[in-house]
Amino acid sequence: MDDLDYLEEVQYAKVGEPAPDFEMPSTKNLKTLEEDVSLEEYHGKWLIFFFYPLDFTFVCPTEITAFSDRIEDFRRLGADVLGASTDSKYTHRAWINTPRDKGGIGQINFPLASDMTRRVSQDYGVLDENQGVAQRGLFIIDPDGILRYMVVHDQDVGRNVDEVLRVLQALQTGGLCPANWVPGQATIQV
Numbered sequence: 001m002d003d004l005d006y007l008e009e010v011q012y013a014k015v016g017e018p019a020p021d022f023e024m025p026s027t028k029n030l031k032t033l034e035e036d037v038s039l040e041e042y043h044g045k046w047l048i049f050f051f052y053p054l055d056f057t058f059v060c061p062t063e064i065t066a067f068s069d070r071i072e073d074f075r076r077l078g079a080d081v082l083g084a085s086t087d088s089k090y091t092h093r094a095w096i097n098t099p100r101d102k103g104g105i106g107q108i109n110f111p112l113a114s115d116m117t118r119r120v121s122q123d124y125g126v127l128d129e130n131q132g133v134a135q136r137g138l139f140i141i142d143p144d145g146i147l148r149y150m151v152v153h154d155q156d157v158g159r160n161v162d163e164v165l166r167v168l169q170a171l172q173t174g175g176l177c178p179a180n181w182v183p184g185q186a187t188i189q190v
Contacts, residue, residue, distance in 0.1 A: 019147040020123035024113040046079035047141040051134035055095040071109035084113040
């Protein structure tokens with residue numbers, strides 16, 4: 001297959017449409033690294049799927065540990081969390097096995113996926129072709145596999161976990177949420 005054939009096959013992520021399918025190596029089994037992660041296994045749950053540029057960097061560990069520290073908040077809302085970068089599953093494991101005070105992330109409460117082929121990053125529209133790494137993209141996928149929310153940040157700016165939780169809860173209302181809506185407020189009635 002040549003490059004033009006591949007371009008015709010690429011499915012780019014679009015809100016309101018099925019999320020691009022994926023299967024990637026992961027840290028689900030940190031000891032063996034032999035368990036892949038796929039979109040299919042999250043069917044029936046909400047999925048917070050985020051990309052970050054690289055392991056062993058500066059902003060990335062702050063995001064990953066922030067999501068990990070709040071995992072119970074996501075689980076209470078019926079959501080799982082999955083992080084991904086273009087690093088290998090071996091690099092992910094080394095980063096997890098390195099304590100936070102030594103430049104690692106320590107044990108985390110969700111798996112990291114390895115998109116070394118860069119195919120998934122490309123399908124989700126977050127691949128920085130010049131650097132060969134994923135941008136800071138975040139996607140909320142509903143229990144039916146429909147992409148409901150997406151945002152991409154500059155590499156230098158970390159995401160806000162409270163905002164991700166707020167958006168997830170807004171989506172779960174099934175209603176019209178005005179600007180600055182917070183959980184507990186009424187939705188717009190028409």
